[in-house]
Amino acid sequence: MPSEPEIRILHTPQDLFQAAASEFATRTAAAISDRGKFTVALSGGSTPKSLYSVLAKAALPWEKIFFFWGDERHVPPDHPDSNYRMASEALLSKVSVPPGNIFRIRAEEKDADVAAQDYEQTLRSFFHLRPGEFPRFDLILLGLGPDGHTASLFPETAALGETKRLVVAIWVEKLKTHRITFTYPVLNHAACVMFLVSGGDKAEMVCTVLEDRNANLPSQKVQPVNGKLLWLLDQGAAGKLSKK
Ligand code: 6PG
Numbered sequence: 001m002p003s004e005p006e007i008r009i010l011h012t013p014q015d016l017f018q019a020a021a022s023e024f025a026t027r028t029a030a031a032i033s034d035r036g037k038f039t040v041a042l043s044g045g046s047t048p049k050s051l052y053s054v055l056a057k058a059a060l061p062w063e064k065i066f067f068f069w070g071d072e073r074h075v076p077p078d079h080p081d082s083n084y085r086m087a088s089e090a091l092l093s094k095v096s097v098p099p100g101n102i103f104r105i106r107a108e109e110k111d112a113d114v115a116a117q118d119y120e121q122t123l124r125s126f127f128h129l130r131p132g133e134f135p136r137f138d139l140i141l142l143g144l145g146p147d148g149h150t151a152s153l154f155p156e157t158a159a160l161g162e163t164k165r166l167v168v169a170i171w172v173e174k175l176k177t178h179r180i181t182f183t184y185p186v187l188n189h190a191a192c193v194m195f196l197v198s199g200g201d202k203a204e205m206v207c208t209v210l211e212d213r214n215a216n217l218p219s220q221k222v223q224p225v226n227g228k229l230l231w232l233l234d235q236g237a238a239g240k241l242s243k244k
Contacts, residue, residue, distance in 0.1 A: 004229075005210065005230065005231050006228065006229065006230050006231070007210065007231045007233065007238075007241075008230065008231070008232050008233070009234070009238040009241075010232065010234050010235070011234070011235055012234060013050065013198045013199070013234050013236075015234065016196070016198055016232055016233070016234040017050045017051045017053075017054050017196075019232055020051045020054075020194065020196050020232050021051060021054040021055050021058060023194060023230065023232070024040070024051075024055060024139065025058060027138055027139050027192060028060055028061070028064075028065060028138075031138040031191075032061060032064050036064065037064050037065070037066060038064060038065045038138050038139070039066045039068065039126075039135075039137050039138050039139075040065065040066070040067060040138060040139045040140070040141070041068040041069060041070040041137050041140040041141065041182065041190075042067060042068070042069050042070065042087050042141055043069075043070055043071075043141040043142050043143045043151070043196070044069065044070075044071060044072065044073070044083030044086065044087075044143070045083075045143045045145075047143050047196055047198050048087075048141060048143065048196055049086055049090050050198075051141075051196060052087055052090035052091035053090050053091070055091050055095075056090065056091045056094040056095055060095070062095050062096050062097040062098075062101075063096070063097070063098055063101070065097060065101060066101045066103070066126070067087070067092065067097065067101060067102045067103065068103045068123075068137070069083055069084060069087075069104060069105050070140055070141070070142065070151040070181065070182045070187070071083065071151040071152035071179060071180060071181040072084065072105035072107040072115075072152075072179070072180045072181075073107060073177065073179060074107050074112045074115070074169070074177055074179060074180065075107055075108070076107070076108040077104060077107070077108060082107070084104040084105070084107075103119075103122055103126065105119045105167075105180050106119070107180055112178035112179075112180055113169045115169060115180050116165075116167045116168050116169040116180045119166075119167045119180065120165060120166045120167040123135050123166050123167065123186075124166070134166065134185045134186055134189040135186060135189065136189050136190060136191060136227075137186075137189075137190045137191065138190075138191050138192065139190070139191070139192045139193075139194060140182070140186075140187055140190045140192070140194070141194055141196060142187075142193060142194070142195045142196070142219070142222065143195070143196060143197065144195060144197045144202055144205060144206065144209065144219055145205075145219075146201075146202075146205060147205075147217075148205055148208065148209060148215070148217030148218055148219050148220070149217075149219065150195070151181045151182055152170065152172070152179030152181035153181055153183075153184070153218040153219075153221075154170070154174075154218065155217065155218055157170045157171075157172065159181055160184075160218060160221070162183040162184070162185075163183075163184070163185060164185075165183055166183060166185070166186050167180060167181065167182060167183065167186070168180070168181060168183055169181075184221055184222070187222050187224070188222065188223055188224050188225050188227075189224070189225065189226075189227070190227050191224075191226075191227045191228065192224070192227055192228040192229075192230060193222055193224050193227065193228070193229050193230065194230040194231075195219070195222075195229075195230065195231045195232065197231070197232070197233050197234075197237040198233075198234045198236065198237055199234070199236045199237055200236035200237070200239055201236075202236070202237045203236060203237055203238070203240040204240055206231075206233060206238065206240065207240035207241055207242075210231065210241065211241065211242060211243075
């Protein structure tokens with residue numbers, strides 16, 4: 001039975017990113033203590049950049065942390081829109097993580113479906129999955145888009161109904177581009193999913209996602225079956241919630 005989300009509201013954006021970094025560190029220590037490694041799927045967009053900058057100053061066992069991405073734009077890794085490039089500049093290039101611990105989506109591939117299939121194989125190999133099995137990430141970071149999307153699971157796209165594949169490529173009409181994204185089975189198999197949302201411009205959507213059960217938004221379908229669902233918000237993003 002999916003658990004109710006735990007909602008943490010922090011006063012300022014700085015408090016938010018510090019709290020997220022602290023959660024990241026806590027989960028890293030626990031996973032390494034239990035199984036000798038920590039697997040995390042990073043989110044893209046602009047919000048997590050500040051978290052990555054805070055993490056870049058942290059003393060973490062980088063050699064035991066394995067980095068993946070929950071989604072990627074259909075661009076090369078050096079493109080300004082690349083989620084990999086953003087994380088690399090803000091965090092990965094600043095810490096001693098071994099290159100072999102970084103598994104980016106090869107979104108330079110001209111056929112986005114091939115990039116998705118390639119990444120799915122990467123996951124199957126790394127997690128030693130048998131057919132029908134899904135990877136269990138220790139932590140998946142997610143953001144919230146203005147239309148209620150998360151990762152690259154956009155409203156009215158075929159990806160929302162995918163129950164077998166781990167990674168799919170979708171055409172996003174409003175952006176006139178392909179995206180490559182984890183599917184819900186991967187998101188909902190995680191030990192912890194942490195949404196990170198900052199700013200008053202997200203307040204209306206945050207309220208809808210967390211309080212309107214009939215909104216039928218992509219981010220509402222993130223419900224870890226046997227895992228923790230965390231929403232970390234700053235006061236701005238939480239501004240419209242009825243329950244504070
Ligand atoms: C992406 C993200 C996407 C993002 C939201 C919020 O590739 O853009 O995966 O889901 O998290 O769109 O983006 P901002 O943090 O820029 O508001």
